[in-house]
Amino acid sequence: MGTVWKGDDEVAAGFDSYDDLFERTLGYPAVFSALGLGAPEVRTVLDYGCGPGKIALRVAERYDVDVHAADISDRMLHIARTRRAHPRIRYHLIGRPSLDFLPDDSVDAAMCCFVFVTVGDPDRLRAITAEVHRVLRPGGRFAVLDTNPDTTGIRFSTFRTGEPATRYEPGQQRRTVLYLPDGGALRLLDHHWPRDTCRDLLAEAGFRDVDSITPLLGDTDRPPPGAEHPAEAVHPPFLITAATK
Structure with a gap:
């Protein structure tokens, strides 16, 4: 049995307390750039799988945009609404991939952060991708951020996905550990999904100009405090797949 995402207080609390140090250093900035946030034509953003609202709040505070943040977990959304309320964020509880609160072509940009790796059913991934394509306006950008399947098993500063020296088949379950501040x-x-899985899903849904980004903390970057020699400087921990409708 996999992780229970709906109605699990421990999982919701763990995600809320997790220090997403390198996600906010490497992953999210690459997503925001791929979506063109800050451009005048990007005024409405979808955060599909928003969890406790950390990313939605950062977007709303940094950019002049309205955010639709959706998740299947009522516990995650309770934390988001309680701790990360913002006048430009609307939180939505969803029970299936359908985004029935949004009409066709109604958002300027969309993101899924650490969502695809939680889904083991390819048909559900297709449904999520197709629904995002439906609500995104023509010319809008979609970015999917997940752990990098090519660095599975490496112990990064705040997490490890999969076991070292282990080969995983597409869709196979693997253990992930998030190291908490306490x-x-x-x-x-x-x-586990190979890096081509997301590219193929986006292309199948009708997205174009599909591209992949694997940001790395290079020698010229300043490591975050307390991480002077991180694995993230040698191995890219994240994979961002971005495309245009």
Whole structure:
């Protein structure tokens, strides 16, 4: 049995307390850039799989945009609404891939951060991708951020996905550990998808100009405090797949 995402207080609390140090250093900035946030034509953003609202709040505070943040977990959304309320964010509980609160061609940009790896059913991934394509306006950008399947098993500063020296088949379950600031750990089961999986899904849904980004903390970048020699300087921890409708 995989991780229970709906109605699990421990999982929701763990995600809220997790220090997403390198996600906010490497992953999210690459997503925001790929979506063109800050451009005058990008005024409405969809955050599909928003969790406890950390990314939605950063977007709303940094850019002059309205954010639709959706998730299947009522516990995650309770945290988001309680701790990360913002006048430009609307939080939505969804029970299936359908985004029935949004009409066709109604958002300027969309993102899925650490969502695809939680889904083991390719048909559900297709449904999510197709629904995002439906609500995104022509010319709008979609970015999918997940852990990099090519660096599975490497112990990064704040997490490890999969076991070292282990080969995983597409869709196979693997253990992920998020190391929490209090010294504890949140242990999850997610799914391994090769890097071409997301590219193929986006192309199948009708997206064009599909591109992949693997940001790396290079020698010229300043490591975050407390991480002077991180694995992220040698191995790219994240994969961003971005495309245009």
